[in-house]
Amino acid sequence: MTKKKYKLLLINPLSTKRIGLIRxxxxxxxxxxxxxxxxxxxxxxxxxxxxxxxxxxEFKKADLVGLTALTSQVTRAYEISEIYKKKNIPTxxxxxxxxxxxxxxxxxxxxxxxxxxxxxxxxxxxxxxxKSLKRLYKGELKPLVDSPQPRIxxxxxxxxxxxxxxxxxxPMSCDFxxxxxxxxxxxxxxxVKNVVDEFEKIPQDKVYFVDDNFIGYSKKSAKRxxxxxKEIIRRSIKKDWFCAASMNIADHDEVLKYAAExxxxxxxxxxxxxxxxxxxxxxxxLNVKIGINNFSKVYDKIHEYGIAVLGAFxxxxxxxTPETIENRTKYxxxxxxxxxxxTILTPLPGTPLFDRLVDEHRLIxxxxxxxxxxxxxxxxxxxxxxxxxxxxxxxxxxxWKTLYDEKRLKRKFIDALKATRNPISATWSYNSNLHYHNLxxxxxxxxxVQDLNL
Ligand code: SF4
Numbered sequence: 001m002t003k004k005k006y007k008l009l010l011i012n013p014l015s016t017k018r019i020g021l022i023r024x025x026x027x028x029x030x031x032x033x034x035x036x037x038x039x040x041x042x043x044x045x046x047x048x049x050x051x052x053x054x055x056x057x058e059f060k061k062a063d064l065v066g067l068t069a070l071t072s073q074v075t076r077a078y079e080i081s082e083i084y085k086k087k088n089i090p091t092x093x094x095x096x097x098x099x100x101x102x103x104x105x106x107x108x109x110x111x112x113x114x115x116x117x118x119x120x121x122x123x124x125x126x127x128x129x130x131k132s133l134k135r136l137y138k139g140e141l142k143p144l145v146d147s148p149q150p151r152i153x154x155x156x157x158x159x160x161x162x163x164x165x166x167x168x169x170x171p172m173s174c175d176f177x178x179x180x181x182x183x184x185x186x187x188x189x190x191x192v193k194n195v196v197d198e199f200e201k202i203p204q205d206k207v208y209f210v211d212d213n214f215i216g217y218s219k220k221s222a223k224r225x226x227x228x229x230k231e232i233i234r235r236s237i238k239k240d241w242f243c244a245a246s247m248n249i250a251d252h253d254e255v256l257k258y259a260a261e262x263x264x265x266x267x268x269x270x271x272x273x274x275x276x277x278x279x280x281x282x283x284x285x286l287n288v289k290i291g292i293n294n295f296s297k298v299y300d301k302i303h304e305y306g307i308a309v310l311g312a313f314x315x316x317x318x319x320x321t322p323e324t325i326e327n328r329t330k331y332x333x334x335x336x337x338x339x340x341x342x343t344i345l346t347p348l349p350g351t352p353l354f355d356r357l358v359d360e361h362r363l364i365x366x367x368x369x370x371x372x373x374x375x376x377x378x379x380x381x382x383x384x385x386x387x388x389x390x391x392x393x394x395x396x397x398x399x400w401k402t403l404y405d406e407k408r409l410k411r412k413f414i415d416a417l418k419a420t421r422n423p424i425s426a427t428w429s430y431n432s433n434l435h436y437h438n439l440x441x442x443x444x445x446x447x448x449v450q451d452l453n454l
Pocket of ligand 1: 172173174
């Protein structure tokens with residue numbers, strides 16, 4: 001007997017604010033979690049992916065609607081969910097934000113999946129077909145040995161970068177990060193073959209390994225990266241890529257050597273601050289262990305292999321003043337970092353930071369869910385400790401102007417070229433700086449900033 005056909009509409013919503021860290025057109029990445037959900041959906045379901053990064057939402061018929069959202073996208077996700085709810089088409093929402101805010105999400109969606117959805121998606125589908133869809137499903141943290149290959153064929157062809165995830169989870173618990181809450185403290189890895197098979201199929205020649213930490217924290221995980229790189233080399237796959245890693249990657253010459261040979265052009269390092277007390281209070285243990293005096297040796301070591309360094313910093317940590325923000329800006333410009341990401345401390349649900357700021361009544365953008373769109377790393381949404389929100393905004397605006405000044409970025413490019421001796425790596429770092437330049441200056445035009453009652 002042929003099974004009844006169903007239609008699943010998967011939606012990647014775009015922040016209602018339409019700017020921010022996730023809205024930099026050239027550095028957006030495909031909605032991988034939806035592609036994994038699609039891969040887990042039985043064959044008698046037709047699947048369509050509506051991606052607001054490329055097309056504005058218009059109502060489309062479906063039997064079931066699935067949405068995912070980071071915090072800054074969730075306002076839009078709820079808007080879309082309500083449109084379907086009114087038409088009696090059930091909606092299922094998942095992702096990191098709703099996993100932390102399930103009560104809120106249940107107001108706007110019929111069903112909420114909390115945690116990693118892979119372990120429960122088949123039940124969601126089965127229950128829907130049996131007309132017994134539940135309101136809440138709790139996903140478990142499973143080993144990634146059998147994780148499916150995402151349906152990358154559903155992605156819009158306009159993405160400049162492909163993406164692959166090779167691990168999940170982090171044993172650290174940085175104050176501002178929710179990875180350990182959502183993906184767990186255990187570092188779980190996919191088999192090398194699965195990773196490289198997926199990497200090979202990506203149509204783009206530029207790829208981002210989306211792991212929070214590609215290198216991991218043990219000799220075993222470093223060995224695994226070497227195996228991935230060797231397999232890429234063995235199969236002669238010619239793609240340029242970048243990844244995020246902890247600063248201990250500089251201890252692994254073999255990893256850097258094979259990574260460079262396999263196409264690694266840039267490594268994103270979460271440096272956060274050049275002040276030891278700030279790293280300690282943010283619980284950034286690994287960077288404290290490395291020691292701020294050794295940071296430049298880390299950058300040099302990465303350069304030695306022709307790879308550029310993208311350093312990520314935070315403005316607005318609790319002990320920040322206009323002076324420390326100015327000093328952080330000078331540090332970024334004078335250090336041998338090639339690309340500079342400087343974003344504003346953002347308390348996302350699921351982080352220790354969020355819980356603390358709620359307890360201390362320091363969230364100033366708290367008209368939820370509308371204000372979640374402002375939690376996009378380019379707006380001050382909380383009351384800083386040592387200055388007003390207006391003073392912090394002013395200091396950061398001035399810092400960004402200095403940091404992303406076009407002449408300085410050109411100088412950074414020349415420095416990156418000298419340090420890496422690799423024009424592709426230097427160009428990648430320059431392009432990253434240009435994206436951040438566009439991002440923050442687009443933000444400054446945003447009228448929401450003026451509307452904010454600081
Ligand atoms: S910031 Fe990085 S190291 Fe810290 S908890 Fe998050 S993923 Fe782990």
